[in-house]
Amino acid sequence: MTLATDDFVFEYQNTGDSSKLVSQYKNFLNKYTSLLWNDTIDFSNYDIRCFIACYIEDKEVRVNLRRGKFHSSETKKTAQQVLQKLRFKFRNHSFKELQSELIIPFLSCATMYKPQGRSFEKYLYVAYKFELKRYLDTLKLDALDRQGVMYIDIAEESEWKESIPDELIIQFDTDLELNDPEWIYGDKASEPFASLKPHERYIMAKYYFERYTDKEIAKMLPYNPKSIHRIRMRIKRKIQDMYYEGEIKWIRL
Known part of the structure; x- marks a missing residue:
């Protein structure tokens, strides 16, 4: 029999509403x-x-960190070095942006979970650190770091339309899987989406591809609907500016 604590996981899997699940954890x-x-x-x-031990190659140090209450000075120093490298990836994030990023691998665990003799809680305590590591390992430079290297060479394009559409059409590949972490994390994303932060790609995909509303997306991430709308409009304006400046001719996720 499924434990009652798994109810919110199944609610998320069935409806896409993660608000109760995120609150629970x-x-x-x-x-x-x-x-x-x-x-x-x-x-x-x-x-x-x-989690920190996942990044440590030295077996003795790794084991010392995982086990017991007493850790050598070498272990603590190595763990601190790992943390500094991880924190560097988020140096341009706000606290809320960081929260949003960490929810994405959490929801990946919730999506993959199946009740095979253990609760979601037990599954999460094992799976999340590895899903988070995979996310951090594939995390691309954020938008602030990528400024100045976003230009797409379209000089060879021979034909240009005279008029610019009022609404840019966001075109998705037919075989795109929105829950694919490689797109959310940036590995499969093309410009201009490759230059966005993962939670920004998540918002754009949920809104334009899966047709969720700002209010519904706000239930998945720690933002209110107005914040989701502002983030989406800021990204849209950025893409429109790139379009007007000739850096991109079309948009493809």
Whole structure:
């Protein structure tokens, strides 16, 4: 029999509404947010130690970090070095943007979960650190870092339309899978979407491809509907500016 605590997982899988699920695991997510936002590792937290250990090649140091309450100075130094490298990836993120990014691999776990003799909670404690690592390993430079390198050479295009459409058409590949982490994380995304942050690609895909409303998307990420709308409009204006300046001729996700 499925545990009652899994109800919100199935609600998300069936409806796409993750608000209750995210709220249920708020404390779980907060410890990872705190880790990547602050400059302190809670060595008393087993999940955090195991997550950091995923990045350590030295077996002795890795085992020392995972096990027990006492950790060598070398282990603590190595763990701190790992944290600094991870935090560097988010140096241009706001706190809310960081929260949004960490929810994406969480929802990936929720999507993949199947009740095979263990609860979602037990599954999450094992799976999330690996899904998060995969996400961080594939995380592209954010938009601020990519400024100046976003130009797309279209000099060889022979024909241009005289008029610019009022509404840019966002065209999706027919075989695109929106839940594919490689697109959300940037590996399969083409410009100008490759220059966006993962949570921004997530918002654009949910709105334009899956036809979710701003209000519905706000239930998936820690933003209110007005914030989702502002983010989406800011991205749209950016794309429109690129269109007017001739950097892009069409848009393809």
